[in-house]
Amino acid sequence: MSHPIIEVEHLSKRYRLGVIGARSLRDEVRSFWQNRLGAIGEESSSSDEIWALRDVSFAVHPGEIVGIIGRNGAGKSTLLKILSRITEPTSGRAILRGKVASLLEVGTGFHPELTGRENVFLNGAILGMTRREIARKLDDIVAFADVSAFLDTPVKRYSSGMQLRLAFSVAAFLSAPILLVDETISVGDFGFQNQALRQIRKLADEGRSILLVSHNLYAVGELADRVLLLSSGSIECLATPDAAIRAYLGKAANPSAVAPASPDASYELTVSDCRVQGTPRGQQPHLSCDDAISISFHIQASSIISGLYGCLEIQNAHGTTVLVSDTFDCPPNVLETIDSGSRTVTIEIPPRLLAAGTYTIDLSFGNRAVLDKRRIHQPGVIGTFLVQDFRSMRQHQRAGYFSTLLTWRVD
């Protein structure tokens, strides 16, 4: 194995809260002296500091795609910002053996008055390429972005999809051996997303190394060779995509994430023992599209709660809600009549409904009698499950939200 192309050693980043925007000159002078003194050795750990990253070490080899996942605030973006040299680490270091290109958000570095061609050059130069390099790649960039007819049109007349494609193409075709991708691929239409993911795979096959931050677990799972799971600024694990995603989803369904019932309520409602297909929370059941998926939990109320209803939302890996069900769907509302004692509630999703992928289950309870209709109890994410398509010809190649098989009838 050759040298790693990215080596990250004990990288930490501290942000000081409250140091936002302008300050007075006096604070400035004081903090300057504090910094000088602090540099001598004593480590202050005041409460207005947060460590966005803490002692993160890993290595990436040429040709490898490493996905970075974690909850909001876990330090994914901070890590990428340090590696792209937008911000400095507080301690530790990273060695990059090659130029770095970042996939920019749509419009970043694009000037609306300039033509597509001018913007390709400007954006490429911002990413550190020379005009010669860009000129050599121009045809590829334009062909991939599919904007050749509009190359000399100001970008302000482009649709947002065209701008996105062009921005992606610039970064994807320029010859930096390290590519940092932050959520860019989760926008745009489905067709382009797939095209972009394929291009990322191709770049890796050519020997480029790619760091991919995404909430799209499906994309990360499909693309990445290894996945880095960050949690509160530290590495939770660096493992195969399956293992890391499982660890992440197990984490998301941790009971600590359950919000308590509102304290002013005169009744109590507890939800426990949430299971998907009999598998308890914290483990991710692997299901087939051909199975009916049963979701069950125990519910215990202190008394009859009039107006109580429940709401279940199923979200896919993109965070899109694909299915909503509540207790009014099949009258009478069964929750309105439950009294003290533990009951088991079961909801069944019919087979061949959800497309293959990972899903999270979000549960909440409301009270119709409360005027502002606020949710009275929010267990939140109570479980996750993975659905796979084993039986149909298309299997995982099937795009879309459903796995329903339709009959083609010829008369």
Added chain:
Amino acid sequence: MPSVPAETGLMDREIVIQPRHPWFSLDFRELWEYRDLLILLIHRDFAVKFKQTILGPAWFILQPLLMTLVFTVVFGNIARIPTDGLPPILFYLSGLLTWNYFAQTVNATSATFTANAHLFGKVYFPRLIVPLSVAASGVFAFLLQLALFTAFWIYFRFFTLAGDRFGVGAGLWSLPLLLVVVAALALGIGLWMSALTARYRDLSHLVPFLLQLGMYATPIIYPFSTVPPSWAWVLSFNPMTPLTEAFKMALLGQGLVTIGGLGYAASVAIAVLVTGMWAFHYVERHFIDTV
């Protein structure tokens, strides 16, 4: 193990990211590597100016022309401030030529951080490229205005009676050098202001005001020779004074130029530029974390 395509040839470049030393470090090699970005940013400045306006490049000429006309009427004809025996239009235009370049460079560079916060938050490149591109694209406006001046110069020199009262002065050859000193001074002040406005946003309102004050503290609408000796020393503190005078000397053969004055201006320019780069660099390290 697949290898990175040979055409890139970038594998040898090792970048080490670690907490930087707070003191000055300027990576000239890196600036050089990003020279194409400098060129494209200059191109962008022009392309955008030309595309957004009907008159396009004419604005570069119209602005000083109108200013000169106003000065001629207000200060020349009404206030009757002398112009060293020079045709007022040439006198004002020569002063504005230098001052416009200076003021526009200071003004535009002082907004470096505030105007580019979004871009700076997304992608790395040597930040100094942005103010450098501003100072460089200002040179084109300067050249256009110099062409305007030359046209007036030819007219007054050969087609009016005032023509024998002035001529090209000694040191016309030094014009590019003078411009470099003005650019260094403007860039230095602009870098300081950009660093300060990144921290204290309200200072950005002060910049145009200070520039206006600065113009009156520079011999542009009045000749240095008419300033009473009791005030002349105050004016001599302004590094733009010897520079403006040297421009007038080079273009019109009139002006108070001393080696000491020019040496002073050059020293101030270098000092301001070096400390300005330091301040810019200092703020650059923390700016993104505080936006």
